[in-house]
Structures are given as structure tokens and as C-alpha cells.
Amino acid sequence: MPTETYGLIYRVVARIPRGRVATYGQVAALAGMPRHARVVGYALNALSSPSPLPWHRVVNARGQISMRSAGDGMDVLQRLRLEAERVRFDAKGSIALAKFQWLPRVRKG
16 A cells, blocks of 8 residues: 555656645645645655655645654755755745745646
């Protein structure tokens, strides 16, 4: 089950363009699992390091980097990668989602 679910999540994350971010909840909804933002976090945490997947483009609903309990410095790496893509943070460490959030095109049937 996790492999299939994680695969759906990874396909969505792979689509987030450079210089844009998506929220955990947004990724979950686009993967067909609305209200399962936490599963997105588990899936991203399960990635091998280094990963070609742009995991750093996923942030929380407040437009902030979610702190990891491991204290492994990945939050610093995530911010550096986003800044390298010209995503800007305010003084409180938040990203203006109105400006930087990815809004994928909706496919019409």
C-alpha cells in the first residue's frame, strides 16, 4: 500500500516547477488523497538521499518549511534550495503563497 500511495505523491511532487512551491495538503489532494497531508510528509521522509525529486518545493499550509525532529539540517538545505530558485522568504521565514504557490492547470475531460 505505501509504495503505491507514495508513487502517486512522488508523481505530483515531480511536477512542481522550479521557483514554485506546493503545500503538503495540496500535494495530497492532487494525488487523490484529500485531507492526508501527513502522508505526504511520510512519503517525502522516506526518500533516499540524495533524491532527484524536488522534495524541497513542498511546504506547510502557512508557507513555511516544516521543522524535522531529526535535527539533520534538511530544513536549512530546503531553504537554500528554494532561495536558489528565487523563492523569497519574509522576515518570519514564510513564503508568500499568493506569489509562489504552484497552481497546476486543470485538465478538462
